[in-house]
Every structure is written in structure tokens, then in C-alpha cells.
Amino acid sequence: MTIPAPKSARTFFLRPQDMIGIALLALLLLVVLPLALDNFRLQFVGKYLTYAFVALGLVLCWGYAGILSLGQGVFFGLGGYCMAMYLKLEASSPENTKIQSTPGIPDFMDWNQITSLPWFWEPFRSFGFTTLAVIVVPAIFAFIVGFAMFKRRVGGVYFAIITQALAAILTILIIGQQGYTGGINGITDLRSLHGWDIRTDSAKTILYFICVGLLLACILLAYFVKSSKLGRILVAMRDKEDRVRFSGYDVSSFKIFVFCLAASLSAIGGAMFTLQVGFMSPSFVGIVPSIEMVIYTAVGGRLSILGAIYGTLLVNWAKTSFSESFPELWLFGLGGLFIAVVLIFPNGIAGLWQSYVAPRLGPLFGGAPTRRAAPPSASPPASGPIAPAAAE
Amino acid sequence: MFSEYSLTELSSIFLMQGFAGLILFSVFLLMALGLAIIFGQMGVINMAHGEFMILGAYVTYFTSQFFLNFIPGLFGIYFFIAMILAFFVTGALGMAVEWLMIRRLYKRPLDTLLATWGLSLILQQLYRTVFGPREVGVELPSWMMGSLPVTEVVEVQINGLFVMGLTIAITVAVAVLMYKSSWGKQVRAVVQNRVMAGAVGINTEKVDRYTFGLGCGIAGVAGSAFTMIGSTGPTSGQLYIVDTFLVVVFGGAQSLLGTIASAFTISQAQSTMEFFLSGSMAKVLTLLGVVIILMLRPQGLFVIKVRR
Numbered sequence: 073m074t075i076p077a078p079k080s081a082r083t084f085f086l087r088p089q090d091m092i093g094i095a096l097l098a099l100l101l102l103v104v105l106p107l108a109l110d111n112f113r114l115q116f117v118g119k120y121l122t123y124a125f126v127a128l129g130l131v132l133c134w135g136y137a138g139i140l141s142l143g144q145g146v147f148f149g150l151g152g153y154c155m156a157m158y159l160k161l162e163a164s165s166p167e168n169t170k171i172q173s174t175p176g177i178p179d180f181m182d183w184n185q186i187t188s189l190p191w192f193w194e195p196f197r198s199f200g201f202t203t204l205a206v207i208v209v210p211a212i213f214a215f216i217v218g219f220a221m222f223k224r225r226v227g228g229v230y231f232a233i234i235t236q237a238l239a240a241i242l243t244i245l246i247i248g249q250q251g252y253t254g255g256i257n258g259i260t261d262l263r264s265l266h267g268w269d270i271r272t273d274s275a276k277t278i279l280y281f282i283c284v285g286l287l288l289a290c291i292l293l294a295y296f297v298k299s300s301k302l303g304r305i306l307v308a309m310r311d312k313e314d315r316v317r318f319s320g321y322d323v324s325s326f327k328i329f330v331f332c333l334a335a336s337l338s339a340i341g342g343a344m345f346t347l348q349v350g351f352m353s354p355s356f357v358g359i360v361p362s363i364e365m366v367i368y369t370a371v372g373g374r375l376s377i378l379g380a381i382y383g384t385l386l387v388n389w390a391k392t393s394f395s396e397s398f399p400e401l402w403l404f405g406l407g408g409l410f411i412a413v414v415l416i417f418p419n420g421i422a423g424l425w426q427s428y429v430a431p432r433l434g435p436l437f438g439g440a441p442t443r444r445a446a447p448p449s450a451s452p453p454a455s456g457p458i459a460p461a462a463a464e
Numbered sequence: 465m466f467s468e469y470s471l472t473e474l475s476s477i478f479l480m481q482g483f484a485g486l487i488l489f490s491v492f493l494l495m496a497l498g499l500a501i502i503f504g505q506m507g508v509i510n511m512a513h514g515e516f517m518i519l520g521a522y523v524t525y526f527t528s529q530f531f532l533n534f535i536p537g538l539f540g541i542y543f544f545i546a547m548i549l550a551f552f553v554t555g556a557l558g559m560a561v562e563w564l565m566i567r568r569l570y571k572r573p574l575d576t577l578l579a580t581w582g583l584s585l586i587l588q589q590l591y592r593t594v595f596g597p598r599e600v601g602v603e604l605p606s607w608m609m610g611s612l613p614v615t616e617v618v619e620v621q622i623n624g625l626f627v628m629g630l631t632i633a634i635t636v637a638v639a640v641l642m643y644k645s646s647w648g649k650q651v652r653a654v655v656q657n658r659v660m661a662g663a664v665g666i667n668t669e670k671v672d673r674y675t676f677g678l679g680c681g682i683a684g685v686a687g688s689a690f691t692m693i694g695s696t697g698p699t700s701g702q703l704y705i706v707d708t709f710l711v712v713v714f715g716g717a718q719s720l721l722g723t724i725a726s727a728f729t730i731s732q733a734q735s736t737m738e739f740f741l742s743g744s745m746a747k748v749l750t751l752l753g754v755v756i757i758l759m760l761r762p763q764g765l766f767v768i769k770v771r772r
Contacts, residue, residue, distance in 0.1 A: 140574045220759035229509055229573050230762060233709050234755055240706045241751045248744030359706065363581055370578065403589035410582025414575040415568060 085299040086292075093378045094291060101284045111273050118280040118348045120388040121287055123148075125341025127368040127380035128287075128294055129334030134366070135374035136303060137330045138310030139227065143235030144338050144365050146242050147210040149357030151339025153246075153253070154209060156352040157193060158202035159262040159270075179261070184251030193252075199266055206343040207336045214335035215328060222324035222331075227313075236359055243358035258353025262346070270347060283344045287381070290337055294377045297333070306330060338365075367406070370413045373422025383421055477739055485735030487624045487693055490631040492727040494686030495704055496711040497638055500723045502679035503712055505655045506672060508566055509577040512584035513708065514701025516558060516680045519587070520550035520687025521696040522595055528602040540605045543688070550684040558680025562673050570672075584702070591698035599697035608692070623692045630689050634682065639720055641678075651675050655718070710754050715765050722766030730754060 086094070105117055126144050134140045166175040172182040177189050195201045217238065221231055246253045254260070262270070269275060297303050309316045309323055317323045346352045355361065372383020387409070394402040417424055469477065495517055502510050510516075527546035531539050561583065569576045608626055611619040642648040653661040654671045662668045690696070711730055715722030730750055737746035758764070 140577075142577075217759075221762070224759070224762050226759075226762040229507075229577070230713060230758075232574060232577060233509075233713055234758060237706055237710055237751055237755055241748055241755070244744050244751075245748045248742060248748065359702075363578075366578065400589065400593060403585050407582040407585035407587075407589070410585065411565065411579045414572075414579040414582075415565065418575070 085296050090295060094288070094295075097291075097378055097381060098284075098288055101287075102281070106277075106280070111277065114280055115276050115348065116388075116392060117385070118276070118283050119345065120385050121280075121283050121381075122341040122345035122348065123365060123368060123388065124287060124381045124384040125290060125344070126338040126365045127372060127384045128290055128377065129337035130366060130369040131374060131377050131380045132294055132297060132306075132337075133330050133334035134369065135376075136298065136310065137306040137327060139327060139331060140232045140366070141235045141331065141334065142232045142359070142362050142366065143239040144334070145357045145359075145362030146235075146239050147214065147335040147338035148342040148345070148361075148365070149242065149246075149352070149354070150210040150213065151206045151342030152346045152352040152356060153259065153342075154196070154202055154205045154339070155343035155346040156259040156262060157196040158199065159265060159346065160259050161193065161197055162265070163261060163263040178254070178259070180254045180257070180259075181251055186251045190252055206339050210335040210339035211332045214332045218328035218331040219324075222327040225324070227327075236362070239357060239359050239362045243354045246354040246357065254353075256354060258351055258355070260351040260353075262350050265347065271350060276348060279344070279348050283348065286340060286344065290340065291377060291381070294337075297330075298377065302326065302329075364406075367410055367413065369420075370418075371409060371420050373420030373425075375419060376422030379420055379422030379425075386421070478736065481736045481739045482732065483620050483624065484738075485732040486628055488735055489728050489731035490624075490627045491686070491690060491693070491704070492708060492711050492731050493631050493724060494634065494689055495683065495708045496715075496723050496727050497635060497720075498679040498682035498686065499708055499712050500715070500720065501638070501642075501682065502676060503709075504718045504723070505651055506570075506675055506679075507573055507655075508570070508676070509573060509580065509709075510679070511577055511581040511705060512561075512587060513680075513683055514703070514705040515584045515587035515591075516554045516683040516701075517687035517690065517704070518591065518696060518698070518701040519554050519557065520684030521691045521700070522591065522600075522687075523550040523553050523684065524688040524691045525600050525602050525696060532603065540607060543605065543608075543692075547685055547688045550688040551681040554684025554687070555677040555681030558683075559673050559677035561680075562676040566676060567669065567672065584705075588698050588702070595698070597698060599695040599700070601695035602691045604692065627689045627692050634685060635720075635724065638682065642720065647671075647674075707751075710751065710758075713764055714754050714758060716763060719764075719766035722764055726765055 101117075101121070106114060109117065126148055129147075130141070130144060160178045164176060164178045169175045169177070169179065169182070172179065174182055174187045177186065178193075181189075196205070217235070221227075221234065226234075246258075247256045249255075264270060270279065305316060305321060305326055309321075309326060313323055342352070342356070345356070368384040368387050369380045370383070371387050372381065373379030390405065391402060394405055413420060419426070495513065498516070499510065499513050502508050502513070524543070524546040527549055528539075528542050531542035531545075565579055565583070566576060569579060604623055608623045611621045612625070613619050642651065650661070650666050650671050653664075653666060654668050654675075658668055661671075687696075690700075694700075707730070711727045712723055714730065715724070715726035733753065734746050734750040737749060741749070
């Protein structure tokens with residue numbers, strides 16, 4: 073259980089060290105990286121940051137509430153596909169597609185002998201609806217899954233397996249229904265957002281800053297949830313679910329809420345991914361990407377909001393640079409990372425920071441400006457590398 | 465969707481698809497058996513199970529190559545030797561993995577899941593580096609080729625029949641081992657109450673290690689059988705892992721009978737629907753059906769009451 077920090081030490085929902093941490097991250101993403109990297113590399117960082125939304129959701133859902141979802145790719149994909157459908161419809165105006173046998177519908181539908189726009193594509197002509205759908209559709213989906221499972225007290229391993237199965241199902245469905253979804257290639261050749269060409273370099277830079285802005289907003293939201301009473305109940309629930317239930321709390325509602333929140337966060341990431349990268353395909357939905365997103369969180373520190381962001385950047389940076397020079401080694405590295413993060417440093421980078429760097433920085437600043445880590449568990453860093461069991 | 469077929473055609477279709485479903489059932493059941501032991505009895509999520517199976521398949525492939533090149537006279541029986549080899553090789557790897565990794569993680573099932581996923585990535589890349597990225601297939605001995613006619617339109621392949629027979633034999637062997645032998649009693653005692661089992665003198669660590677080894681060994685045999693009906697590549701194992709986990713969970717994690725029943729239901733549903741719908745929709749509908757039933761009945765089909 074968390075030992076509540078004294079009220080006086082907090083200005084509002086952020087502790088001073090959290091504010092320093094967020095400010096440093098903002099400085100890194102908004103000033104240092106755009107100045108240090110060329111446009112091409114910056115777009116890579118922008119792509120990584122869309123995964124950071126997923127990692128952020130997983131910190132709340134897995135780290136704090138102890139619900140390991142192996143299907144976050146589903147929500148990332150739903151958000152991404154919602155946005156891609158809107159962009160695709162805009163790119164498929166009758167003038168652009170007049171060589172098709174049915175002008176005005178996306179090209180892949182034409183290739184698959186579909187002659188009119190399916191009903192569920194129709195609402196995505198509106199930008200307002202699309203924005204709403206990016207956040208709401210995954211949340212509704214998460215609510216249905218969460219309601220069915222948590223009300224029956226299914227959790228832990230079973231939940232992980234079933235969410236993984238859902239990721240598999242959605243991938244097979246998208247690939248199978250080629251005429252409606254673009255199949256294995258996904259929805260490609262996206263051009264403009266509301267008349268604004270998203271393929272130019274300047275547009276991509278603007279999108280990068282929008283992405284960082286949204287991410288920072290989501291980080292603040294995550295801190296707000298974490299420091300609220302809700303956040304404390306989540307941690308209590310993870311550690312001793314029965315006691316929380318016996319105290320009169322409806323455990324399942326809290327779980328459903330945090331699962332839906334994580335889903336919406338992932339979906340925002342997915343939508344930003346579509347905008348920045350310019351396509352969406354089933355390869356970001358399935359089992360493999362979903363579980364890779366879990367490792368971003370684990371490497372960063374499953375209990376640390378900021379750690380998850382750094383973890384995402386670090387793993388993806390390693391992935392890109394390894395795959396460029398030694399493609400064969402990357403899978404060994406990733407596999408080793410999975411094992412190491414579980415056996416050797418279960419609290420990730422944030423845990424290492426907390427145990428080794430922060431204590432030395434402490435005296436220098438006269439306080440304890442623990443930049444990245446804010447472990448909510450009672451186990452102090454000195455108690456060794458064993459993480460509080462994420463879920464029993 | 466049935467209207468365009470006549471009654472005799474329909475019955476043949478169901479018979480043919482039923483037989484194809486039985487082969488799928490054998491693969492599911494063989495994989496699920498090992499997993500049911502590891503997951504159902506020990507509560508360990510082994511995401512690398514598919515890779516253990518593929519190791520068995522590679523062992524079989526190399527045994528067949530060895531027999532083909534050095535003792536072609538005995539080629540007809542290589543499969544049985546390959547199966548035994550596959551069992552011991554994968555079993556030994558399984559025990560090593562248990563000793564190095566799993567035993568530190570018994571209290572953290574979700575972390576086991578991540579660690580074994582990492583292991584599966586490493587094994588996949590290892591197979592790719594060592595054995596090459598191409599899929600390999602074994603040559604069947606002559607007595608396993610061909611098919612037996614059942615009616616005028618329905619034929620069954622001999623290798624399919626053989627795999628089915630093998631599945632039944634292994635299932636019976638596992639059932640006897642788990643429910644009749646004293647070692648099986650020890651395993652079940654450890655599952656039901658680890659502390660008490662330790663107190664009455666069972667070496668729980670040793671039981672854990674051998675149980676994990678046995679589960680992996682059976683996966684190896686499953687891989688052996690798999691080579692009879694399909695080709696083997698470094699990532700073939702991953703194709704089956706989700707289905708297999710669903711089979712085990714759907715059946716009720718601790719029930720052998722449940723595993724058999726659910727493997728049968730899922731494989732038959734999938735294979736029958738495959739004829740009338742596209743393959744991907746059949747798979748989607750089957751998996752979705754299983755997930756929905758699991759949401760309504762999370763404990764699975766068959767439940768063994770265990771006092772915790």
C-alpha cells in the first residue's frame with residue numbers, strides 16, 4: 073500500500089520532483105531532440121512516441137492496477153484505423169479516383185469488386201465523428217471486454233490470454249475482410265487531413281509537436297489519476313484485492329475504468345501513428361506488436377509514468393539501430409531484454425534510477441529529486457530487486 | 465448455406481471435414497497436452513511451447529536425414545526413434561529452462577509469460593540462424609503414404625490416421641502417468657497444496673523440474689507428429705500458440721478430459737466451418753465463440769475443485 077505523501081508537500085496533484093521530471097521530458101522532446109536530430113530522425117522519434125501512449129496506458133493498467141493486457145495493439149489499431157478511414161475517404165474523392173470503376177470509394181474496395189461504400193465507413197466522412205470515434209470506439213470495446221471479464225472476477229493470466237486471443241482475432245479479421253479493411257496491406261496512400269497535406273516535411277514536424285503536446289497532456293492525466301483516490305484504490309486492489317472488496321469498494325468497476333482509460337490512450341497513439349506515418353496496417357494490431365508494447369513499459373519501469381516514455385524511446389531506438397546494422401541480432405536482443413527485465417531488473421530503468429542514481433543525487437540538491445521514478449509501493453528501493461508481484 | 469448441396473453430398477462433406485478436423489484435433493491435443501501439464505498443473509504460462517514443439521520437429525527432420533543417408537534400410541522405422549529422441553531433447557531443454565529461469569518466477573505468473581515470450585524469440589532466431597529460414601519437410605516412409613478409401617467419395621490419408629493413433633496412445637500414456645503412477649500422485653499433490661506436499665516429504669522442486677520437462681518433452685513429440693502432416697519453419701510454432709492456450713483454458717485448466725473435449729470441439733468447429741466460409745472467417749468465428757463462452761463461463765468446460 074502507498075504511504076500517502078503529506079498534503080503540504082504537494083502543490084496540486086504533482087509533487088515537485090514529478091514537475092521537474094515532466095519539465096525535463098518536455099525540454100528533451102520539444103527543444104533538444106528537434107534541434108539535435110534531422111527531420112528524418114525526428115519523424116522516427118515521433119513514431120516511437122505514438123507507442124509511448126500505449127506504454128502510458130499500460131503503466132496505469134498493468135503497473136498500478138495489476139491487469140496485464142496483451143491486447144493493447146487492438147486499441148492502438150482501432151484508433152489508427154478510425155483515423156485512417158477518415159483520411160482514406162478524403163483521399164478517395166471522386167476526382168482522385170475517377171479511373172476506378174466506381175469512383176469515390178477507396179481504391180482497395182474497387183479492387184475487391186465492392187461497388188458502394190459500406191455503412192460503417194459512412195460516418196467517417198466527418199472529422200468530428202472521427203475524433204470522437206478514436207477515443208470512444210476503443211473505450212466501448214474495452215468496456216465490453218472488461219465488463220464481461222472483471223464482473224466475473226477473471227483476472228491475471230486468464231485475462232492476458234483472452235486479450236491476446238482478441239488481438240489474434242482482430243488481425244485475422246482485418247486480413248480476411250480485404251474489401252472492407254484493405255487486408256494485409258492495410259489502409260495506405262493517405263494524403264491530407266481536412267485539406268492539409270500531411271506528407272510534407274513541415275506538416276510532419278507540426279504533427280510531431282502535436283504528438284508531443286498530446287503525450288504531455290496524457291502524462292498529466294496519468295499523474296492526476298495516479299495521485300487521486302482512484303489511483304490509491306487501484307494500487308490497493310493490485311496488492312490485496314479481497315481487502316478492498318471487503319471494504320465495500322466495487323473492485324470490478326475500477327478495473328473496467330482503468331482498462332477503458334488505457335484503451336483510449338492507446339487509441340490516441342494509434343491515431344497519431346496513422347497521421348505521422350501515413351498508413352495503418354494489421355501488423356500493428358496482432359499478438360507480436362501487442363506484447364512488444366508491454367516490453368516498452370517493462371523496460372521503462374512498470375510503476376513509473378515517465379519511465380515508460382523513456383523505455384519506449386530506448387527500446388525503439390535500439391530496435392531501429394540494431395535492425396539497421398545487425399538484423400539477426402535484434403531478436404536475440406529483444407528476447408534477452410524480456411528475460412532480463414523480468415529476472416534482473418523488474419522495475420525497469422526507473423527502478424535502477426531509483427536505487428542507484430537518485431540516492432546519490434539526493435544530497436546534491438538537498439532534497440530527493442527522484443526524477444523518473446515514483447514507486448507507489450511501500451517497498452523501498454533498498455528491499456532488493458523483487459517487484460511487488462504485478463498480479464497474483 | 466446448406467441449400468445448394470444434396471443430402472449425400474452434405475454427409476460426405478461433413479465426413480471429409482470431420483476427418484480433416486480430426487487431424488487438426490490431433491495437433492491441438494498433442495500441443496495442448498504438454499501445455500495442460502505445464503499450465504494446468506503448475507500454473508506456468510509457457511509462451512515458448514510452440515518453439516519446443518518445433519525443436520521436436522527439427523529433431524525428427526534430422527533423424528530422417530540421418531537414416532536416409534546412412535542406414536536407408538531401416539528408413540521405415542526412423543520415425544519411432546525420432547520421436548523418442550525428440551522427447552528427450554526437448555525434455556532436457558525444458559528442464560534446463562526450468563532450472564535457469566522458471567523456478568525463480570513461480571510466484572509471478574505474468575512475469576513468466578513475458579520471460580518465456582523472450583525465450584521464444586531467442587529460440588526462433590536461433591533456429592533461423594542454425595537451421596536456416598526455409599521450411600523443411602520430412603520424407604515419409606512408403607508405408608505411411610497413400611490413402612484408404614472409406615466410401616466412393618471419401619478417402620482418409622494413412623499419415624493422418626497414424627498421427628491420430630499416436631495422439632490416442634500419448635494421451636492414454638499421459639493419463640496413466642498422471643492418475644495411476646506414484647509420480648503423478650506427487651505432481652497432483654504439489655499442485656493442490658505445495659506446502660503440505662513438501663511437509664510430507666515430496667521434493668517439490670524436483671517434481672516441478674520433471675513436470676516441466678515432461679510437458680516440454682510431450683511438446684517435442686507433438687512436433688515429431690507435426691512433421692508427418694506439415695512442413696516446419698522457425699516460426700511455425702507461433703501459429704499454434706494462441707489456439708493451444710485457448711484449448712487449455714476452454715477445457716478447464718486442470719482437467720485432462722476437458723482438454724480433450726475442448727480440442728475436439730474447437731478443431732471440429734473450425735474445420736467444418738472452413739468448408740462453408742473462408743478459412744479466415746472460420747478461424748475468427750471459432751476463436752470468437754470460444755472467447756465469448758469463456759467470458760460467460762471463465763472456469764472452462766470441466767472444473768476440478770481444488771481447495772486453496
